[in-house]
Amino acid sequence: MVKDLALELRRQGHEPLIYSPKLGQVAQALKDAGVVVTDRPGSLTQVPDVIHGQHYPAIESLLRFPHTPAIYVCHGLQGYTDALIPFPRILRYVAVDELCRKRVERVPGIERERIQVIWNAVDLERFPQRDPLPAKPRRALVFSNNASSGTYLRAVRGACRRAGIELHVAGLLSHNAVPNPQHLLPRYDIVFAKARCALEAMAVGNAVVLCDFKGLGPIVSTKNFDSLRPMNFGGGLLVEPHDPLLIRKQIEQYDPEDAAAVCRRVRREAGLVEATHHWIQLYAAVIEEFSHSERKVDEEHRALAEYLSEWSYARRVEWEIEQIKKIRSVPVVGGALAHFAGRILRKRFSVYGIP
Secondary structure (H helix, E strand, C coil), X not given: CHHHHXXXXXXXXXXXXXXXXCCCHHHHHHHHCCXXXXXXXXXXXXXCCCEEECHHHHHHHHHHCCCCCXXXXXXXXXXXXXXXXXXXXXXXXXXXXXXXXXXXXXXXXXXXXXEEECCCCEXXXXXXXXXXXXXXXXXXXXXXCCCCCCCCHHHHHHHHHHCCCEEEXXXXXXXXXXXXHHHHHHHCCEEEECHHHHHHHHHHCCEXXXXXXXXXXXXXXXXXXXXXXXXXXXXXXXXXXXXXXXHHHHHCCCCHHHHXXXXXXXXXXXXXXXXXXXXXXXHHHHHHHHHCCCCCHHHHHHHHHHHHHHCCHHHHHHHHHHHHHHHHCCCCCCCHHHXXXXXXXXXXXXXXXCC
16 A cells, blocks of 8 residues: 555655665665655655654654654554554544554544544556456456465365366465566456455456455455445454355355446545545645644653553564464464464564565
8 A cells, every 4th residue: 555655646746755664676666656765764854744654663753753743554453563652743543444443442542533544445547447257257366465275275275166266376475476466356257355455356346255364254245345345345354264165155146247336336436546635635634733733742752651661572572472372273284384373473573664
C-alpha cells in the first residue's frame, strides 16, 4: 500500500517523502519513479507537513520533526508492529477495518473522536479488469506469502484436485514471490487469498475464496460483500478449518456472473484515486487542527517513556515466544513447523520496512 499511495499522491500533485529503516525492491521502484525514499530520516532536508506512519518509524519521525503532526495507522490485531501509543501530536488513528478500529478503541488515552476507518484500496490502472470468466473454473491460484505444503496448501490442493481444477501458488513461503501480480491474476479463474490480495483479485474479476494460514472463509459474492468489506476481507473472517471438503463447498459456489458483479462493485467503490482523496482530506484536517494547538512537550516525553517501556527488546522477545507457542499448537507437516516458525522469527526480529 505504501508504494501505491505514494505514487498516487505524486500523480495528484503532492510530494511524498518515505522513510523506512529497511529498503528493498519496492523502495528502488519508488526511487525510479521520482519519489524520495530514505532509510535515515535525518537525511531529509524537507520538513513534512504531516507524518503518516506506523510503529517505531512513526515515533522516530515524530522525534526527528518535532513541529509536525501525525496520523497513525493500525493494520493488524496484535503484535508490536502495530503497537498503539497515545501521543499528543498523533491527531488521528486510522484503522483499516472494523476489528482494527476496536483494537484502537481499547487503548487507554486514545479518544474515540480521533479514530476513523479508511479501507484498503486498489490501483485500478495497475489491476485492469480481465476477460469474462469461463462457465466452469479451470485454473486456481493461492495468492499468499503464507502458503506452503506445511501450512494449508495441501488442503487447497486436495480440494482443487477433486474439483478437476489446476492449482498454482504465488508467495514468499512457496518460494514464488511475484513482483507484478497484475500480470498473473488474469490467468486464473478462482483465487484463494485474504485482505488486500483478495481485493486485488476481485478488482481483476477473479472469483475469490477467502483463505490463508489462519483458516478458511467464504467465497466473496454480491450477497455477502457488505458484511465482508468492513472486515477488510481479512483474517477475522477465516473461521473455518482447512478441510478439503469445506474448501470444495466454496469452490462449488463459483458463479462467473456474480464474480463479475463483485468486480464491478470493487472497481466502483474501492479505487485508489478516491481513497487517496480521503487521505488528503485527513491530512488537511490534521494540519489545520495542529496549526491552532500548542505543542505539549512534557506529555510527549511521558508518552515516549511509556512506549519504550512497553516495547523494549525484552518485551518483544516475550511476544515472539508467545507467537511461536501459538504456531506449535497448529498441526503442520514434517519439518515445515521449524521452517515456518523460523520465518516468523526472522521476519519479526528484522527491521520492518519497505520490502
